[in-house]
Amino acid sequence: AQSVTQPDIHIxxxxxxxxELRCNYSYGATPYLFWYVQSPGQGLQLLLKYFSGDTLVQGIKGFEAEFKRSQSSFNLRKPSVHWSDAAEYFCAVGDPYSGGGADGLTFGKGTHLIIQP
Amino acid sequence: DAGVTQSPTHLIKTRGQQVTLRCSPKSGHDTVSWYQQALGQGPQFIFQYYEEEERQRGNFPDRFSGHQFPNYSSELNVNALLLGDSALYLCASSRRPGTSNQPQHFGDGTRLSIL
Known part of the structure; x- marks a missing residue:
């Protein structure tokens, strides 16, 4: 069974x-990988996704993530955070052999990002 | 272009009751997935509907059931509510599985509280 670990509960x-927010996954092959952001009382907004190809993917709001197969990781990065980035961030994996990105996703428990002025 | 819409926004029920939550997918999407997000946790996949049939199911009991209508909208039904069913229920829509690598788009959820 696939699983996702986000080691940092709060940052x-x-x-x-x-x-940099960390994400490690457990899966038999290379899964589809996603980062979502959730503001209080809101649903999830997709930041970026990795299906195949270039291992460095660019997303919205200045975020990027790098897929490292050898480390089973998909860490999210941003060079300069803004106060509006404070939110909950979720890493998720999907099965590329069934529904792909439309499949039932497996999420990590999330990382709560706090921005200090 | 309307995104995924869910109703109601909030709901309060008591143990043993039944509840129905509703979801309208994003325009152009025909597949609906439901997730349960307990407080402080990541979303957990309940099931997915496509072509009015349940196509995939997560590790949830039969008390959780659903339906998809010809216009692609969907309902989530939960019977015999338990305190542990208190959560944010998220609906996500996408295009037909396997036809394109399109990610799921999420609604803002329904907050269900069980007393």
Whole structure:
């Protein structure tokens, strides 16, 4: 069974500083990988996705993520955070052999990002 | 272009009751998935509907059932509610599985509280 681990429950970053959120997955092959963001009381918004090809993917709001097969990781990065980035971030995997990106996703437990002024 | 819409926004029920949550997919999408997100947790996949049939199911009991209508909208039904069913229920829509690598788009959810 596939699983996703987000090792950091909370992360505090100063505004303007760089950010890296960690995500490790367990899966028999290379899954489809996603990062979603959730603001309080809101649903999930897709930041970026990896299906295949270039292992460095660019997303919305200045985020990027790098897929590292050898480490089974898909870490999210941003060079300079803004106060509006404070939210909950979820990494998710999908099965490329069934429904692909439309399949039932497996999510990590999330990382709560706090931005210090 | 309307995104995924869910109703109601909030709902309060008591143990043993039954509840129905509703979801309208994003325009152009024909597949609907439902997730349960307990407080402080990531979403957990309940099931997925395509062509009015349940296509995939997560590890949820039969108390959780659903339906998809010809216009692609969907309902999630939960019977014999338990305190542990209190959660945010998220609906996600996408295009038909396997036809394109399109990600799921999520609604803002229905907050269900069981007293």
């Amino acid at each position: 505090t970053v100063s505004e303007g500083a760089s950010l």
